[in-house]
Amino acid sequence: MQRTEYPLLSPSLGSQKTLVAFHFGVAGAGPKVYIQASLHAEELPGMLVAHHLRERLEAAERAGHFRGEVILVPAANPIGLSQRLDHRAMGRFEFDTAQNFNRHYPDMAAAVLEAALPIMGNDAGANVDTVRRLVGQWLTQWQPASELESLRRQLLLLSHDADLVLDLHCDTEAVMHLYSEEACWAPFEPLARLLGCRAVLLARESGGGPFDERLSGLWWQLAAALKNAGVTAPLPQACASTTVELRGEADVSHKLARQDAQAIEAFLLHAGVLGGQPTPNLPPMACEPTPLAGSQTLRSPVPGVLVFLARPGDRLSVGDVVAEVIDPTAGSARVHAVRAEVQGVFYAAVRERYIVAGGEVGKIAGPTPFRSGDLLGA
Ligand SMILES: [Zn+2]
Structure with a gap:
């Protein structure tokens, strides 16, 4: 496991925040999974799940069980974490712009369309590699104008080439549920079973540019745009992403977090990111997906x-x-x-x-x- 600190843009003299990521496994060896917690900074169950998941992933790495790569960002919003007003956490909207920390992510499909058009070929896998390279280049050249933009850019730099993305949130008072795009439901059905989701909310596109949908939407939106432009090159849905709502804000306990970390580890086994032990049986779905x-x-x-x-x-x-x-x-x-x-x-x-x-x-x-x-x- 490698711990890396990524500095954000300094918004003011004497002020410098950093984003911390843990890298497990070997890049390119198998599927890549990106997991982040607490993008809405007052939503803390995911941060505790990340703490317990980290222990499990370190043990899996020591045992040689990694078949792919996991990037874990346990506190995805250092800006929001520092915001307080009247003795209360204020981690959903940035004070400076009033923007929701989980909206306004850039439309990467639109950003790379022009560059992708002339170089798509007949090999679907090669096309995926090409698009990931173009998106990586676009993110690298993006000059963020603010600390908030630099956070968005850094989170996308870490996640844009992932096969699976889990964005760990919670609601105010809630049961376990998740949001995903329709194109991503099949790969996440095992996760919904393992977590015991009581609601699954699917949309073709929710709107507003949330983090998870920009990553999965990149693929089906770019494929549609290529088709509209008369390019018939195959482009699969190379990333599935989901927003997992880990119950309510007060549901921060070791018991629940251990249970959820275990469920996510079991999902990683199902997804082939981890090996070396039997793939756990999937419990039945606790709900039907709804739109x-x-x-x-x-x-x-x-x-x-x-x-x-x-x-x-x-x-x-x-x-x-x-x-x-x-x-x-x-x-x-x-x-x-x-x-x-x-x-x-x-x-x-x-x-x-x-x-x-x-x-x-x-x-x-x-x-x-x-x-x-x-x-x-x-
Ligand atoms: Zn949230």
Whole structure:
């Protein structure tokens, strides 16, 4: 294992942050997996999973079990980790730009299209190598204008040529779930089983340029753009990436993190990155995948005290009361019921128990698409 520190752009005199990555295995020997945690810096379960996974990967390396390569970035957002306001962590949006740390990643398919057009051939594997080289060159020449851009560039430099990418997040209060593009579902079905996902949310493209989708979207979007330009060269889906939501923000415990690290190690065995021991049996799926466009974000039209009647993990029917919003100051007491408008698993709830008009209550994984446009929240 090699530990490497990557300096970010210094935004101010006397200030210099670094990103730390652990490199396991041998580059080019087999599949490459990139795993990062806590890109939203207050989402800490992944950081603890990375701590336990690192021990397991070090042991696998000592035992000679590596058949490929793993890059593990246990704290992917040193900028967000340092942001605090009123004694609270503020790791989702950068203070300087108000940008979400997991949006606005560059469209690498568009960036390399022109260079790729004349040099694609008939060999799919060679085309993958060519595209990875072009993307690597494009990232290398990218001159970041800010500390935030330098973070995005460094994360992509480490991950752009990976076969599998796991971006470890969590929700506020939630059960285990994951997001992925439809093109990536088959390689991640074993991971969903091993982690015991209670919801799997698939989209063709969520929008907004999140980290995971820029890496997997590169391939199907570039393949479509080549086809549109009349180039028939084969270009497979060379990267599958997923955002794993490791339950809720408070679910930081050794018991859960060890369990999740073990599941990820088992996934690495399934993916052929690790060998030297029997591939573990896959447990049954704990849910059916549903479209992200079918996920209902529950909102309250009125302000008040938020009291949940349902808990994350509950299976709801249309009309079930998820929560009540209570105005204790009204002349006659007002209790507003927030009801499920789709059936499915109530997979995430907000943390705060006071809600403003239009505020978000939680999310239900419904089976039927009904949304369009940008599918991710703020
Ligand atoms: Zn997140």
